Amino acid sequence: MLKDIIFSFVIGGVVGMIGHIRKHGKIIMPRKTKRFVYLGFFEEMLLGAIASLLLVVYISPNSYVEKMTISISAGIGGDLVLTGYKQFKQNDSD
Template sequence: MLVDIIFSLVIGGTVGIIGHVRKHGKIIMPRKTKKFIYLGFLEEMLLGAVAALLLVLYTAPNSNVENIIISIVAGIFGDATLSGLKLLRQKSEEK
């Protein structure tokens, strides 16, 4: 089970980084401004990894192939969640 957990974290984080590069065209490093800490690619990597971990723990896959597929889907879902939150934030600022 520990191998499944580590495997899902790595795959989910990798999918998060790939989604970040697809969205921004490059890897944006974390930086600190006067009022805010911007996590850059770490934000999407962590969200993808945590989403993959939670889904793998919930479903308990029987094989490595199932673990890979579930982790990839969870990483994509984490990226979609960030995109949805950004869209909602933009719509609320327009009003």
């Protein structure tokens, strides 16, 4: 089970980082501003990894192909959730 957790966490994190690069065209490093700390690529990497981890633990697939497919789809889903949340906040402030 520990191998499944590590495998899904790594795959989800990689998918999150790829989504970050696709969205911004480069890797944005973490930085601290006056109001908050911006996590940069760690934000999307962690979201993809955690979404993947939760889904793999919940579904408990049998083969590595199923684990990889679920991890990739969860990582992409985590990226979409983050994008939707940012758009919601932007529309709410307008």
